[in-house]
Amino acid sequence: MSENEIISRVLKNERAAQALLYKKYQTVWYMISLRYNKNKADAQDALQNALIKIFSKINQFDVEKGNFKAWSCKVVVNENLMLLRKKGNSFKIDDIEEVAFVPNKTESALDMLSAEELTKMIQTLPNGYRTVFNLYVIEGYSHQEIAQLLDISIGASKSQLFKSRKMLQKKFEALLQD
Amino acid sequence: MSESNKNELDKLFQTRLSNDTPADNGWNVPPIDLFDNAMDALEPKEKDRKPLWLPFLFGSLMIGGMIYMFVYNHKMFDKLDTKIENLQSQTIEKNTQKVNEGNSPTFNNINAEQQNLNEEAILTNDKGQQLFNHTLSKNTKNSQQNVVTPKLSSKVASPVNSNKQRTQVINYTDDLFEQSIFNNNTVTGSFNSLPLLSSNENSAQNNAQAFSSTAQNTIADFSTVLLNKDITPIQSLGSDLLGETLAFPLLHNAADVLDVQISDKQNRFTPYLLMGTHLSSFTMSGENMENASLTKYDQNCLGYQFGIGLMQQLSSKWSLDYGISYRNIINHSIYNDQTNYSKSNEYINDYGSLMYADEMTIVTPTGIYVDNMSMPVSEQEMQDGDVLENTTNTKQVFHTLNASLGINYAPIRVGNFALSLNTGASINRILNAQQDMDMEVSFKGKVMASDTYKIEPNFNGNHMFYTGFIGFRLDYQVTDKIALMLDNRFERSLNSLNTIQSANAPSTILHSLNTGLKIGYWF
Numbered sequence: 001m002s003e004n005e006i007i008s009r010v011l012k013n014e015r016a017a018q019a020l021l022y023k024k025y026q027t028v029w030y031m032i033s034l035r036y037n038k039n040k041a042d043a044q045d046a047l048q049n050a051l052i053k054i055f056s057k058i059n060q061f062d063v064e065k066g067n068f069k070a071w072s073c074k075v076v077v078n079e080n081l082m083l084l085r086k087k088g089n090s091f092k093i094d095d096i097e098e099v100a101f102v103p104n105k106t107e108s109a110l111d112m113l114s115a116e117e118l119t120k121m122i123q124t125l126p127n128g129y130r131t132v133f134n135l136y137v138i139e140g141y142s143h144q145e146i147a148q149l150l151d152i153s154i155g156a157s158k159s160q161l162f163k164s165r166k167m168l169q170k171k172f173e174a175l176l177q178d
Numbered sequence: 179m180s181e182s183n184k185n186e187l188d189k190l191f192q193t194r195l196s197n198d199t200p201a202d203n204g205w206n207v208p209p210i211d212l213f214d215n216a217m218d219a220l221e222p223k224e225k226d227r228k229p230l231w232l233p234f235l236f237g238s239l240m241i242g243g244m245i246y247m248f249v250y251n252h253k254m255f256d257k258l259d260t261k262i263e264n265l266q267s268q269t270i271e272k273n274t275q276k277v278n279e280g281n282s283p284t285f286n287n288i289n290a291e292q293q294n295l296n297e298e299a300i301l302t303n304d305k306g307q308q309l310f311n312h313t314l315s316k317n318t319k320n321s322q323q324n325v326v327t328p329k330l331s332s333k334v335a336s337p338v339n340s341n342k343q344r345t346q347v348i349n350y351t352d353d354l355f356e357q358s359i360f361n362n363n364t365v366t367g368s369f370n371s372l373p374l375l376s377s378n379e380n381s382a383q384n385n386a387q388a389f390s391s392t393a394q395n396t397i398a399d400f401s402t403v404l405l406n407k408d409i410t411p412i413q414s415l416g417s418d419l420l421g422e423t424l425a426f427p428l429l430h431n432a433a434d435v436l437d438v439q440i441s442d443k444q445n446r447f448t449p450y451l452l453m454g455t456h457l458s459s460f461t462m463s464g465e466n467m468e469n470a471s472l473t474k475y476d477q478n479c480l481g482y483q484f485g486i487g488l489m490q491q492l493s494s495k496w497s498l499d500y501g502i503s504y505r506n507i508i509n510h511s512i513y514n515d516q517t518n519y520s521k522s523n524e525y526i527n528d529y530g531s532l533m534y535a536d537e538m539t540i541v542t543p544t545g546i547y548v549d550n551m552s553m554p555v556s557e558q559e560m561q562d563g564d565v566l567e568n569t570t571n572t573k574q575v576f577h578t579l580n581a582s583l584g585i586n587y588a589p590i591r592v593g594n595f596a597l598s599l600n601t602g603a604s605i606n607r608i609l610n611a612q613q614d615m616d617m618e619v620s621f622k623g624k625v626m627a628s629d630t631y632k633i634e635p636n637f638n639g640n641h642m643f644y645t646g647f648i649g650f651r652l653d654y655q656v657t658d659k660i661a662l663m664l665d666n667r668f669e670r671s672l673n674s675l676n677t678i679q680s681a682n683a684p685s686t687i688l689h690s691l692n693t694g695l696k697i698g699y700w701f
Contacts, residue, residue: 015217022213028198030208035195047208051216086633087549115194116205122191137188138195165187 004063011059018055025069029076031115035122035134036080050079077139081149084127113175121171129164136161236605236644240583247490247498446491449701450663454694456481458507460543460675464684475511475543482506483694485580499584499600507576507688512569513541519564519621524555532556540570540615543686545635545677553619553627564621571616574635577609586651596653600667601646608641610634635677643688644672651696663696 001020009017029050033043053075061071113121122130131150135141136157141149146157200207460475485503492498515538523536535552584602591597615631649667656662671688 018217019213026208026213027200027206031195031198031206034206044208044212048212048216048219051213052220055216055220113190113194115197116201116203118191118194119206137191168187 003068007058007061007063007068010055022051025072028069028073031119032073032076032134033080034119035138036077036084036131038123038127042083046080046083047076049083050076053079073139077135081131084131121168124171125164125167128160129167132157132160133164133168240581240603240605243583244500447701448489448491448661448698450487450489450696450698451485452487452501452503452665452694452696453484454482454665454692456483456505456507456690456692458509458688458690460509460511461687461689462543462684463687470513470515470541472541472543473512473514475509477510478691479508479510481508481575483580483692487696489586489698495588497586497588497598499582499586499602501580501582501584501604503580503582503694505578505580505606507578507690509543509574509576511543511572511574513572515539515541515568515570517566517568519560519562519566521560521562534560536566538568538617538619540568540572540617542572542574542613542635544574544611544675547613547615547633547635549617549629549631551617551619551627551629555626558621558624558626560621566626567620569618569620573614574611575613576611579607579609580645581605582647584647588653594655596655598651598653599649600651600665601648603672604645604647604669606643606645606671608643640675640677642673643675645669645688646672647692649692659700661698661700663698665692665694665696667692667694 003021003024006017006020006024010021030043030047033047033050034040037043037046054072057075061068122133125133132146135146135149136143143154143157143161146152147154150157152160198206457478457480459478462472462475483503483505485501487499487501487503490498490500517536517538519534520536523534525533525535531554533552534555538549538551540547540549582602582604584600586598586600588596588598611634613631613633613635615633616628617631618628619626647667647669649665651666652664654662669688669690669692674685675688676684676686
């Protein structure tokens, strides 16, 4: 059964079709939620809310024009951002500051890291850093888009990205030393 | 960090995390029940739509009520117009018949009835009284008196417009009289001085003079009014009661029956501006909190309101009040909670400090919020079961749009002042809300963590609430067109403002004292 056929059956509220669609994308959606949250419990809450949104708003998705994966991932990202906001997390942070240059010593260590380890590494980042890093590096948003999305300045977005990269770099170094 | 480092790092994350195949250890696979839970949550949401009929019904009733009142009023006035016209044509018909009958005793009786009406009307005015007495003292003079009236010739003796009056008398011959019914020009020429068209100082005398002849020759004045299309009955009605009575004695009674002031027809809607204060508090019932308490929510907080409205005068004492206003409802509350420390929630952060993370529940009058709070605990030697005190000060501000429909009854009027009682209902929509929460966690009196949040309440679709109100209004007429109205209302919500849609959720009722200054303008 093609994806469009599944979606058209989902539109008729067929539970089996919903389950099929979920099975197909559950890993992608869950990985997004894991990246945006500190722990699994929060990620699962966010994914559950995102599923409700996806299946209740699927009629807004244009089967002919759109890419369902991209559309649904956007819904999951937005839901995660919304939950972070609801929990009172502020994305605002001080402006960009000078950070000392960190030499590149981590290439070999990087190759050994699995997706799970990388995800856990992202989870250890503070909320603001993690969110901006995910949006910029993984989702591919520009700083301007991030600034609008998170209601922060472009400078703050750049600053948080810079700091998140630096923090990850430090973590890689620590791994390398171990 | 160099550009190449950046790119390497970004590429690594992009490539590794783009692989979305389920891992063998299942780290990237959500729990099995997550989908079922989501679907279960989706279904009740659809069922929850049921209560939407309530606001819809309420809104429809309000709009329907307004439309009904508007249409009803128009119909009422149309009815009145029709009634006036019917009465006029009936009177004309009757009198035409009587004129044709000539000397019939019935016609004399009608004349006598008309004369009685004149008496009532003229007696209300001293000058009229004199004229009336004078009229009564005269006897019949010619043979036509049986056809027209025995008092007709007395008009000649009237001190005002005696020449004109004489002319009228001269015109009142049998031939001309009949002609007057069918020939508008003749009659119009003779009756230009009729009181219903005059508003000069001598109107009372004119009324008395002219109406004597009018009453005796009712046919003449009504035919004039009807035939002269430039002057409609409504236009010709003045605010002067005597004038109205004299002009249309029967019609005035019709107006009384319908409890309508004819003069109100052209200005019964009065727009107004509103600004004022809003003193509100909440009461809660059915809350079930263990080791916790919510306090201060029942204390009054001062907000403000402003808006516009329209008053519709139904009669001299009754009016309707349609209003739309913005209100900000403010509430402060303090939530105290106790939780037991659990070592399983301890962790070590990136800097090697021992931290404690837990979900803190914050209860507010309109909903429950959960916050993940982390705090350093390395300085305290915390044990399982130690009691942590959580105190949260919450300030909630609700920005609401209020549409109200009220009815006013004004029993007391003294000079430029009027006191009225009012009651009604309103529909309220929470446009948005803000919550400022100051949270503090302490152990044995020592503050371990504090945080401030600005959270938008999650209303779960419960944005609407309905209120009923009762109050009084003091009006002061500043000028003919401008009035100041001090409106005081006690208002109470009819449904709960609590956002948790559950049978066990507490019920939160809003009480408020609204004081508003209204500035009304009569067009």
